[in-house]
Amino acid sequence: MSKIQATFERLQAQGRKALIPFITAGDPDPSLTVALMHTLVEAGADIIELGVPFSDPMADGPTIQRASERALRKGVNLRQVLGMVANFRADNNETPVVLMGYANPIESMGVNDFAATAFDAGVDGVLVVDYPPEESIEFAHAMHANALDPIFLLAPTSTAERISKVATLASGYVYYVSLKGVTGSAKLDVESVAARIPEIHASTGVPVGVGFGIRDAATAGAVARIADAVVVGSRIIEEIEQSTNENVCARVFALVAELRRGIDDAVEALATTRGAP
Numbered sequence: 001m002s003k004i005q006a007t008f009e010r011l012q013a014q015g016r017k018a019l020i021p022f023i024t025a026g027d028p029d030p031s032l033t034v035a036l037m038h039t040l041v042e043a044g045a046d047i048i049e050l051g052v053p054f055s056d057p058m059a060d061g062p063t064i065q066r067a068s069e070r071a072l073r074k075g076v077n078l079r080q081v082l083g084m085v086a087n088f089r090a091d092n093n094e095t096p097v098v099l100m101g102y103a104n105p106i107e108s109m110g111v112n113d114f115a116a117t118a119f120d121a122g123v124d125g126v127l128v129v130d131y132p133p134e135e136s137i138e139f140a141h142a143m144h145a146n147a148l149d150p151i152f153l154l155a156p157t158s159t160a161e162r163i164s165k166v167a168t169l170a171s172g173y174v175y176y177v178s179l180k181g182v183t184g185s186a187k188l189d190v191e192s193v194a195a196r197i198p199e200i201h202a203s204t205g206v207p208v209g210v211g212f213g214i215r216d217a218a219t220a221g222a223v224a225r226i227a228d229a230v231v232v233g234s235r236i237i238e239e240i241e242q243s244t245n246e247n248v249c250a251r252v253f254a255l256v257a258e259l260r261r262g263i264d265d266a267v268e269a270l271a272t273t274r275g276a277p
Helices: 003-014 030-043 062-073 078-089 103-109 111-121 137-145 160-169 190-204 217-224 234-241 248-275
Strands: 018-024 048-051 097-101 125-128 149-151 174-177 208-211 229-232
Touching: 003 018, 018 030, 018 062, 018 208, 018 234, 018 248, 030 048, 030 078, 030 248, 048 062, 048 078, 062 234, 078 097, 078 103, 078 111, 103 111, 111 137, 137 149, 160 190, 174 190, 190 208, 190 217, 217 229, 217 248, 229 234, 229 248, 234 248
Parallel strands: 018 048, 018 229, 048 097, 097 125, 125 149, 174 208, 208 229
Antiparallel strands: none
C-alpha cells in the first residue's frame, strides 16, 4: 500500500478529509523550502504538493508563475528539488510528498532515471500537468514500477472517455480542477463541482482532491463536504510572496492552520447533521 493510499484510508477511518497544500520548491529561497514543508505539516497538512519550478508553467496563473520565476532565478532545478525532499525525509518519513510540475525536466533527466531517483529521495507521487493520460502509459508504468503514484488531472470539461482513461492509470488520488482556466483565476462554483465528484468516484475508485479557486477557510470547508481532499496553492504562494524570509514560516503556518480548522469544522458539522434524528 502506498503512503498516499494509507493516508486516505486513515483519514476516512477518522471521518476526516485531507488538506493538500502546494508550495513551489525554492520559493522564496531554496534554504527555506524544507522548513516550509515541515511548517505545512505542523499546521495540519496531510499531503504536500511540491512544485518543480518551470519556465513555462502553462496551467498556472500569475501567482504561481512568479513563484517559479523566483525559484529559477535562484538556480533551482529538478535534481535540487529531489534533494530537498530527501532532506525533508531526514525528519519526516510519514507525510506523503507529491511532485507537481511539467514534462520537460523529467524528459531531460529520463523518465526511468527520474522515477528511481524520486523514489530514493522519498517522493510518493508525481503529477505532470502536460502528460495527458492518452500518452502516459509508459510514464505510469515507470512510476508504478518504482512505487510512485501517478496522479492525473480532470476538469469540468473532461469527458467520460477521458475519465475512463485516467481510471486505468491513476493511483493515490485524482486532482479535479474545479475551474476552466489557470490557477487562481476565478471563483469556485461548489455546486458544479459536487455534481461531478460521484461520476469520478464511480469511474476511478480512488480519492478525489479538488483544487483551483480555494482561497479561505469557508471555501475549503465547502469543498471538504463533497470531496476527499482540498488542494490549496495560489493563496499560500500569495502569503509567501507577501512575507519576509524571517516571518514566512509563521505566516504560512497561520494560513494553513486556518484552512485546517475550516475543513475540520465543516466535516464535523456535516457529520452532526447526518447523525441528527
